[in-house]
Amino acid sequence: MSVTASIVVWAIACLHVYILVLEMFLWTAPxxxxxxGTSAEFASQTKALAANQGLYNGFLAAGLVWGAVVSDPVGFxxxxxxxVCVAVAGLxxxxxxxxxxxFVQTVPALVGLALVLLAH
Numbered sequence: 001m002s003v004t005a006s007i008v009v010w011a012i013a014c015l016h017v018y019i020l021v022l023e024m025f026l027w028t029a030p031x032x033x034x035x036x037g038t039s040a041e042f043a044s045q046t047k048a049l050a051a052n053q054g055l056y057n058g059f060l061a062a063g064l065v066w067g068a069v070v071s072d073p074v075g076f077x078x079x080x081x082x083x084v085c086v087a088v089a090g091l092x093x094x095x096x097x098x099x100x101x102x103f104v105q106t107v108p109a110l111v112g113l114a115l116v117l118l119a120h
Contacts, residue, residue, distance in 0.1 A: 016061035023054030
């Protein structure tokens with residue numbers, strides 16, 4: 001795999017670890033509420049839901065890390081699968097929660113997917 005593709009896969013994995021931390025551990029913090037545009041009351045009421053969502057972001061990150069460190073063909077297959085998962089999750093999030101998710105999650109995943117496929 002190309003160095004650029006590797007960097008993008010690792011960056012997306014790190015992004016999802018960051019989202020995991022925000023959603024699982026810092027959901028009610030003022031900075032996190034500002035990022036997600038939520039009130040203190042809403043954050044308090046949805047803390048368990050956000051933690052569940054964060055866990056799923058952790059699974060996406062784990063899958064991307066697995067794909068980045070394991071040898072091919074499994075590494076290639078894992079990267080493709082999890083990048084597609086990130087892109088689909090981003091599309092759903094953009095359609096249902098915030099269009100910003102399209103640019104934060106879907107576009108990087110599609111760029112990563114293209115780079116992984118071109119490098120293979």
